[in-house]
Amino acid sequence: xxxxxxxxxxxxxxxxxxxxxxxxxxxxxxxxxxxxxxxxxxxxxxxxxxxxxxxxxxxxxxxxxxxxxxxxxxxxxxxxxxxxxxxxxxxxxxxxxxxxxxxxxxxxxxxxxxxxxxxxxxxxxxxxxxxxxxxxxxxxxxxxxxxxxxxxxxxxxxxxxxxxxxxxxxxxxxxxxxxxxxxxxxxxxxxxxxxxxxxxxxxxxxxxxxxxxxxxxxxxxxxxxxxxxxxxxxxxxxxxxxxxxxxxxxxxxxxxxxxxxxxxxxxxxxxxxxxxxxxxxxxxxxxxxxxxxxxxxxxxxxxxxxxxxxxxxxxxxxxxxxxxxxxxxxxxxxxxxxxxxxxxxxxxxxxxxxxxxxxxxxxxxxxxxxxxxxxxxxxxxxxxxxxxxxxxxxxxxxxxxxxxxxxxxxxxxxxxxxxxxxxxxxxxxxxxxxxxxxxxxxxxxxxxxxx
Numbered sequence: 001x002x003x004x005x006x007x008x009x010x011x012x013x014x015x016x017x018x019x020x021x022x023x024x025x026x027x028x029x030x031x032x033x034x035x036x037x038x039x040x041x042x043x044x045x046x047x048x049x050x051x052x053x054x055x056x057x058x059x060x061x062x063x064x065x066x067x068x069x070x071x072x073x074x075x076x077x078x079x080x081x082x083x084x085x086x087x088x089x090x091x092x093x094x095x096x097x098x099x100x101x102x103x104x105x106x107x108x109x110x111x112x113x114x115x116x117x118x119x120x121x122x123x124x125x126x127x128x129x130x131x132x133x134x135x136x137x138x139x140x141x142x143x144x145x146x147x148x149x150x151x152x153x154x155x156x157x158x159x160x161x162x163x164x165x166x167x168x169x170x171x172x173x174x175x176x177x178x179x180x181x182x183x184x185x186x187x188x189x190x191x192x193x194x195x196x197x198x199x200x201x202x203x204x205x206x207x208x209x210x211x212x213x214x215x216x217x218x219x220x221x222x223x224x225x226x227x228x229x230x231x232x233x234x235x236x237x238x239x240x241x242x243x244x245x246x247x248x249x250x251x252x253x254x255x256x257x258x259x260x261x262x263x264x265x266x267x268x269x270x271x272x273x274x275x276x277x278x279x280x281x282x283x284x285x286x287x288x289x290x291x292x293x294x295x296x297x298x299x300x301x302x303x304x305x306x307x308x309x310x311x312x313x314x315x316x317x318x319x320x321x322x323x324x325x326x327x328x329x330x331x332x333x334x335x336x337x338x339x340x341x342x343x344x345x346x347x348x349x350x351x352x353x354x355x356x357x358x359x360x361x362x363x364x365x366x367x368x369x370x371x372x373x374x375x376x377x378x379x380x381x382x383x384x385x386x387x388x389x390x391x392x393x394x395x396x397x398x399x400x401x402x403x404x405x406x407x408x409x410x411x412x413x414x415x416x417x418x419x420x421x422x423x424x425x426x427x428x429x430x431x432x433x434x435x436x437x438x439x440x441x442x443x444x445x446x447x448x449x450x451x
Contacts, residue, residue: 023188023428030187033179034198040082040175041075041199045168047161052148053079067286070410073199079143079153081172084135086195089177092127094280096120101340128177129170136169137162188428189421197417200410232411235389239415242385245274247378249371251356270347270358272375275382277337279416282390282409285329289322326394327387334383335376344371386412 044050057069057077069076072085100106100120109116140162146153154161176195183191211228214220248269348368357363361370390408 023425026186026188026428027425030183030189030194033183033187033191034194037082037176037179037195037198038073038202040172041073041080041202042078043081045079045081045083045165047154047156047164048079048143049148049150049153049155050078052146052150052153053077053143055148055150056146056153067409070203071196071199073202075199081168082176083139084132084169084173085199086173086176086180086192088131088135088173089124089128089180089192091131092124095127096124097340101343125177129174132170132173133166136166136173139169140165189417189424193413193417193420196413200414231392235392235408235411236415238385239389239412240419242274242382243416243419247272247274247374249374250359251351252359253354253356270351272342272371272378273382274378275334275385276342276375276379277334277382277386279409279412280337281330281333281383281386282412284333285326286390286409288329289326323391323394327391330386330390331383334386335379338375338379342375344368344375347371 054077068085068087071087072083075082075085096106100110106120106123109119143165144152144154144157144161177192180191180195183189183194187194211220211225215222215225248271251268251270253266253268345368348364348371351357351367352363358367358370361367386408389412393408393411
């Protein structure tokens with residue numbers, strides 16, 4: 001009996017050590033991949049004067065270029081091989097999600113399980129390549145027309161520079177897409193989200209230093225800086241609370257007899273998140289609103305006073321029209337994207353297929369209408385929460401010169417990605433604990449029986 005107990009203890013200790021080693025290897029792989037990404041954000045594109053590009057970005061930092069530079073971790077401002085970052089992949093993913101709701105054959109692929117998911121992922125990769133090629137060509141053409149105080153951004157423009165710039169930028173994007181997939185498969189957390197997270201977090205120290213510098217020079221009072229930091233912590237706590245909030249609809253499965261056994265009779269719940277759309281509404285809304293300001297800024301550089309200039313002035317940070325438009329677009333994209341990612345009719349049909357039902361609601365169409373009604377109310381509350389989180393930092397950015405990195409969109413991304421990564425680490429730990437319990441039960445059953 002003693003030898004069996006020692007054998008059980010030794011096996012459990014080896015199992016715990018192996019599980020801890022696996023999780024540690026996953027974490028180290030994730031950190032190593034992110035370090036490679038950060039190194040790539042400092043490798044310049046051949047033939048581009050990074051100083052001229054940085055000067056241009058400082059002049060137009062309040063537009064869409066400033067937001068994209070925030071997502072790329074400063075790679076766009078330095079014009080490095082990762083200047084496009086992972087944004088083409090995100091655009092391709094959103095387009096594929098929209099297409100699955102519009103094209104019946106793609107919707108059928110979504111329902112096929114793992115094989116269909118692989119095909120959709122392959123379509124996303126192809127579309128990422130196409131989008132990256134178009135964006136890289138646009139950047140190459142735009143770089144040839146940029147001039148700064150030190151001269152042109154491109155010393156030797158022409159087709160050789162355009163092709164080399166396109167190959168460099170597209171290769172960087174595809175490499176980042178591969179790194180993101182490797183992190184998802186062999187690391188911890190969602191690789192694509194972690195790449196964007198790393199880009200934003202990498203520039204947070206410099207943004208904080210610039211804010212403190214404003215306080216040192218007297219542009220901001222010490223009281224305001226303390227209030228701002230406390231408000232940022234409050235917004236983070238609010239984001240954590242609302243991102244975890246969900247409505248749990250009770251679902252029951254009736255008992256059924258198969259042979260001599262009884263199955264079913266379980267009571268479970270269907271979780272509906274308060275913010276199903278995530279960070280997509282603020283990103284889309286800010287991109288659309290910042291586009292006129294960016295185009296108008298380049299038009300002024302060329303000496304043209306166009307109608308875009310007046311629109312850009314009305315849509316400047318802190319202006320009433322900007323705030324109203326930003327809020328309206330957030331609400332629109334919150335409802336639109338929620339309708340894309342969650343189909344009440346499909347969920348109701350799946351519940352009916354497996355015998356599940358919501359107590360007090362008839363299966364089928366009535367359940368779909370009930371889910372749609374509940375989801376509409378949740379999305380309305382979630383849209384109000386997104387508007388509050390995103391508009392408060394916009395006021396501070398416009399009126400007090402607070403850096404872009406403390407905006408609502410960046411805080412949302414940082415908090416949600418952190419929560420998702422921590423949840424995946426916990427799921428790995430729980431899975432290892434269950435494996436240990438199963439091994440313990442098996443080894444305990446094989447031990448010698450007392451006589």
